[in-house]
Amino acid sequence: MPVLCPDPFPTAPRETHETLLAKCQMAARRIALGPIARELPARWRAAEAQGEGSYWPRVTDADRTLDFRAGVEAVLRRVRAFGTIETIARIGDSRVYVAEAHGWIESHRHTPGTIVNRYRRHIVVAARDGYIQVTRWSPIAMADADQLGR
Numbered sequence: 001m002p003v004l005c006p007d008p009f010p011t012a013p014r015e016t017h018e019t020l021l022a023k024c025q026m027a028a029r030r031i032a033l034g035p036i037a038r039e040l041p042a043r044w045r046a047a048e049a050q051g052e053g054s055y056w057p058r059v060t061d062a063d064r065t066l067d068f069r070a071g072v073e074a075v076l077r078r079v080r081a082f083g084t085i086e087t088i089a090r091i092g093d094s095r096v097y098v099a100e101a102h103g104w105i106e107s108h109r110h111t112p113g114t115i116v117n118r119y120r121r122h123i124v125v126a127a128r129d130g131y132i133q134v135t136r137w138s139p140i141a142m143a144d145a146d147q148l149g150r
Helices: 017-033 035-045 072-085
Strands: 087-091 094-105 115-119 122-127 130-138
Touching: 017 035, 017 072, 072 087, 072 094, 072 130, 087 122, 087 130
Parallel strands: none
Antiparallel strands: 087 094, 094 130, 115 122, 122 130
């Protein structure tokens, strides 16, 4: 597929699914209202090949599942990557869908995956090197919730 109008933008080390999506949408708007609107025929004639690319397989539940045996940064990176698409976590005896979590590194003696604190709907779970506080979650996946008003 030829590239008609590249519009690179910076990404941050702690980029989230939502901030990256917003940046892509804003770039698309800039392109649609700017160069593409004015110069589409000329840009199409001067399009450059993308070259070799890579294609990733569709995400599986295993890709979305949090592993509290990993470090805090690895767990939070996965949460940021999926954002409101949600990650999956085993918390206690329940499978939950996580849209938001925070965490910190702190030495402890808890087994990773152990619930160490609950307050209202916030749940703190031990990770290998600290704690993950799950702040937005549901026992029902967002994809299955359209009929429930979640």
